[in-house]
Amino acid sequence: MATQEQCQVLDQTQVGPRYFKLTLKSLYISTNAEPGQFVNVRVDSGTEPLLRRPISLHKINREDQTFELLYEVLGQGTELLSKVIIGSKLDVLGPLGSGFKFDPEKKIAILVGGGMGVAPLLPLAQQLKTLGGRAVYALAGARDKSCLLCETDFAELANEKVVATDDGSHGRRGYVSDLLLDLLNNTVEARHYPQTTIYACGPKGMLKAVAEIALQRQIDCQVSLEEKMACGVGACLGCAVMTTGGYKTVCKDGPVFNAREISW
Numbered sequence: 001m002a003t004q005e006q007c008q009v010l011d012q013t014q015v016g017p018r019y020f021k022l023t024l025k026s027l028y029i030s031t032n033a034e035p036g037q038f039v040n041v042r043v044d045s046g047t048e049p050l051l052r053r054p055i056s057l058h059k060i061n062r063e064d065q066t067f068e069l070l071y072e073v074l075g076q077g078t079e080l081l082s083k084v085i086i087g088s089k090l091d092v093l094g095p096l097g098s099g100f101k102f103d104p105e106k107k108i109a110i111l112v113g114g115g116m117g118v119a120p121l122l123p124l125a126q127q128l129k130t131l132g133g134r135a136v137y138a139l140a141g142a143r144d145k146s147c148l149l150c151e152t153d154f155a156e157l158a159n160e161k162v163v164a165t166d167d168g169s170h171g172r173r174g175y176v177s178d179l180l181l182d183l184l185n186n187t188v189e190a191r192h193y194p195q196t197t198i199y200a201c202g203p204k205g206m207l208k209a210v211a212e213i214a215l216q217r218q219i220d221c222q223v224s225l226e227e228k229m230a231c232g233v234g235a236c237l238g239c240a241v242m243t244t245g246g247y248k249t250v251c252k253d254g255p256v257f258n259a260r261e262i263s264w
């Protein structure tokens with residue numbers, strides 16, 4: 001169940017050229033949110049922009065009753081969000097959507113994040129660490145060094161962390177899907193595939209490549225999709241995607257789907 005709440009802004013920090021971290025206070029959202037879910041934020045009290053903006057839950061801190069968002073300034077909505085000051089209140093609807101699933105039989109988790117796609121994978125890494133009994137590999141890719149996020153956080157939470165940049169300015173040169181192939185060819189052997197889950201979030205092209213790798217090897221794969229949204233609660237069908245079971249909404253049925261379900 002989601003709530004609509006005026007959440008106090010506890011912190012707003014710029015963490016990169018166009019990247020910001022926003023910390024908000026909410027007992028309800030911090031208590032009820034699960035990794036992979038998101039909040040729909042009204043970035044301005046006026047009518048421009050009219051629509052809320054969906055942002056993934058990046059950190060969920062139940063003890064402090066806070067949650068954190070990591071976002072990139074792309075257009076009007078996120079620009080306004082970046083101007084929100086500490087101490088003010090933001091109108092937030094959440095937690096929304098269906099997040100990542102955990103299968104106790106799966107002892108290996110491979111997290112694959114492209115660009116801002118790392119945002120929802122961090123609380124997942126935290127939860128997997130808390131659950132214990134699993135080997136967690138974190139693979140992160142970005143255009144260049146300045147766009148690579150959360151490297152230190154993943155180093156703390158995962159058993160192994162590997163990064164790649166398209167231009168080779170940090171980590172390996174290439175795509176994050178190349179890192180996945182490497183890991184599957186050299187570390188997680190085929191006999192472990194039945195106990196492995198791949199969790200991926202990032203641009204559609206990257207998700208398609210990851211899904212193909214997983215499907216070829218029959219590895220369980222969950223992907224977090226992004227679509228432009230309006231209502232955020234399954235009412236307007238504006239975010240519908242075609243699946244093997246017909247159209248489904250990213251905001252309510254997702255954003256996390258089994259990669260097999262998606263008509264890529």
Ligand SMILES: Cc1cc2nc3c(=O)[nH]c(=O)nc-3n(C[C@H](O)[C@H](O)[C@H](O)COP(=O)(O)OP(=O)(O)OC[C@H]3O[C@@H](n4cnc5c(N)ncnc54)[C@H](O)[C@@H]3O)c2cc1C
Binds near residue numbers: 054055074077
């Ligand atoms: C479930 C979900 C979780 C998300 N989590 C995060 C997050 O954690 N951090 C983050 O930075 N962003 C996240 N996004 C994307 C974020 O919602 C958009 O970047 C934001 O709405 C852009 O609003 P804007 O007004 O700044 O830009 P707009 O003016 O609306 O658009 C600017 C540019 O961004 C593109 N764009 C806008 N929305 C999307 C989208 N949903 N997917 C792909 N391209 C888009 C537009 O096509 C346009 O080129 C998420 C989206 C979804 C659906």
Ligand code: FES
Binds near residue numbers: 239
């Ligand atoms: S945004 Fe309205 S149904 Fe998803």
